Amino acid sequence: MVLGLRRFPWGLLGMVLLFLLLLASLVLMGDAAQNSARFEQLFLWLLAFHGLVLVALGTLIIYQFSRLIVQYRDGVPGSRLTLRLVAGFMLVAVLPVTVVYYFSFKFLNEGVDSWFDVRVEGALEDALELSRSSLDLRVRQLAQETQEIMGQLQDVSESLVPLALNDVRAQMGAQELTLVGANNRIIASSTDSPIRRLPSPPGSDVLLRMSPGQPFTRLEPQADGSLVIRVVAATGNRRPGADSRILQGIYPVDPRMSALAVRVQDAFVDYREFAYLRGPIKQGFIFTMSLALAISLMAALWAGLLVARRLVRPVTDLAEGTRLVASGDYSTRLAVSRDDELGFLVRSFNAMTRTLSEARQEAERNRRLLDAERAYLESVLQHLRSGVLALDGSLRLRTANGAACQILECDLWAGHNRFLSEYDGECPLVSQFFDAISDALTRREQEWSREVVVFTRTGRKVLMTRAVWLPNLGNNRGLHAIVFDDMTEFLRAQRDAAWGEVARRLAHEIKNPLTPIQLSAERLSRRLGKTLHGSDREVLDRATQTIIQQVEAMKTLVNAFRDYAQAPRLALVPLDLNALLRDVCELYGGVEHARIVLDLEPGLPAIRADAGRLRQLLHNLIKNAMEAVAQQPAGEVRVATRALDDGNGRRVELRVADNGPGIRPEFLERIFEPYTTDKPRGTGLGLAVAQKIVEEHGGIIECHNQPSGEASGGAVFVIRIPVDHGGDTGDVGDERQ
């Protein structure tokens, strides 16, 4: 995965475009501020544009800020740094702008006000008043003169008026003199320039404002900037029907005086207009400045956000990459988009992750190899018939294989990492085993072996144990590797083989001389019995009879050994064990000192067995039990059958239990060995033969004493024989030998 791939810098492009647009708009605004017509055209558009820019920038900034804050709260890598940078940018941008704004505002307010001075304004007013006064003086003078001329012209006939007017006009330096009669009729007119314009009578507004004896005067500006004084004088009698005349004179103001007065007036007007516009000027400046500063500030904030994000992006990618590496993803690579220190950092990160990835792959390969080795080892251990235990230096159990669990009759896997000494109670064999080897373990002998005997309910187990101390394993705390084998069956088989050989030799070596001995004894009795009398005869008879009886006894013994050593060929057929049991037990119905209780499971599946051999087995067991309870006041032999499935296939279980004294523990472990008996007259071969018959049928036989707490007490023999699955019947004696 590659983080931080180079993307098109839309933000940067937008920022540049916005900057150009703002620059253009500010230039246009500056231009509009100098040009009224341009201002009228552009003001609304510029204002709307700047308003939109402000709103857009504000929205962008709020969006970016809210996104940043959400990322900060969510702990997104890089958000904290971005926020700090943005805060720094804001501080850097806002503080100078605020200072500039404050002082600019103050300067504008105070600076513009300082342009105006009361003394200047007063001087201008005085100058204007002076101009007015001098002009008024001239106006009054001309009014008086015009009124006097009007008096002179009142009695002049109309034919002479033009000449008189010319003279007077020339005399007074008037621009125009016009005499108007009734109904505003022009009687005569004189001008200093005939091409100037046609004379016009006084307007109605002038006539309306005239009062008797008081000439109308007005200072009038001209299009060329000069001033003229209009004076309209009338005769005293202006009654309707009377011959009233009006003289209108237009007098130019002295050009120098006119220019001075106009300049004073213009200066005064300009100053007053300027003073009047002081407020709007300040507002305009402040508005423009505020707008420009606000846009600049917001653009700076936005640019700060973008720049901060651009600056932090490699750091963010690094943080994200580091997080991914920390979470185990070593395939993370960062795109290198810079040549600066951050680019160097990114390249170093990529090199580091590549190295880590290779190291991890190598470690993974090794781990898989180790796992395979371990699995192989565990598989080997599990399939070993030898029990294997691994204990650490503090004698905690680290490993145990299935054979160990089976031999020690304990689920050692459940107690993984426990001290072996803690199994006391729940796993007595483990406890016994540990007691037997703890001294060697504690001493940490380098290598040792010993035969350990543990006792179970069914007898004892002989465990051939070998161990080695490996001090450098198990995280340097050392490891005891213990291997043990259950030699019980092996030893028993050895003993069985030895006894079989003994039996065979006895049968061969002893039985053969017995018949001649018996025949010889009988012959001695017949031949010498006729010749001897009295006590000699009795001695002979007793001796020969003793010889014959002992020979018979020895024959019986040898036959029993023969039976043990050489089993007959088996004729396996499906057999109903319950029926056979009832048949056999009937034979013991007449026994007085004990009773047989049958507890046979109905519908017991058939077994494949040789009926004769099995009958012999049942006789041996029942006879043995009956003899065991012979001394009991209420002797009882309980025979029970049931079907079970113990995980090794379906079997039929036969239990023969008595309430006798039980079997002495020292005999219990060798109960099925030949010539093992605690009866004064037993051959010691009954149970050995019984075990042989059971094994010939593929079954097992166990013997144990019933727990003392149980009501019956005594010994229990348990036999389990596989159920018949419908195989061929036939003679399998060869395989069962």
Next chain:
Amino acid sequence: MRYLLAGAIVLMLLAPSATMAAEIRQADHVWQGDDRLLVRMYLDMGLPDVVLDALANGVGVDFVAEARLEYRRWLIGEQIVTAQTRSVRLEYYELSRHYVVTDHDREQTDLAPTLGDALELLARRLGRMVLDVDRNSLRPERDYTLATRIQVDHAALPLPLQWDARLRSAYVTRLGWYRWSLD
């Protein structure tokens, strides 16, 4: 700052609803031949205080009268057949203490001693306009309308006052269109 700007924009958007203190009391028209249409407005002229204040402080104020002949087309709106404007300036002349009414089109200057006289002059100058239109080219099936209005010419105001005029409704000195049928 944003709120100030937003408020200013809102004020500008609301501005057209304000009017100056003048009224077109009546308007009519007279054909002068078949190619000239004299449009007459009878105005009650008045000015907002800020304009009066500006006048009193030496600021000249230009007024523009507009007249046009138009007809309405469905979906398209008003179609202008012909239009005419007239510009008259009102200012105070300090030396003579008179108001000066200057008709830029006729290059005519009138003086008035009082503001009332000046406004009367102003109304008289603005209230007469001639539209050049060929009477025979008008189509009888159309409903022609004459429309007139007057307003203060903002572009002719000093620049600082333009700012103020844009941002303050008190400076909005435009009358709505006064319309009547040509028939």
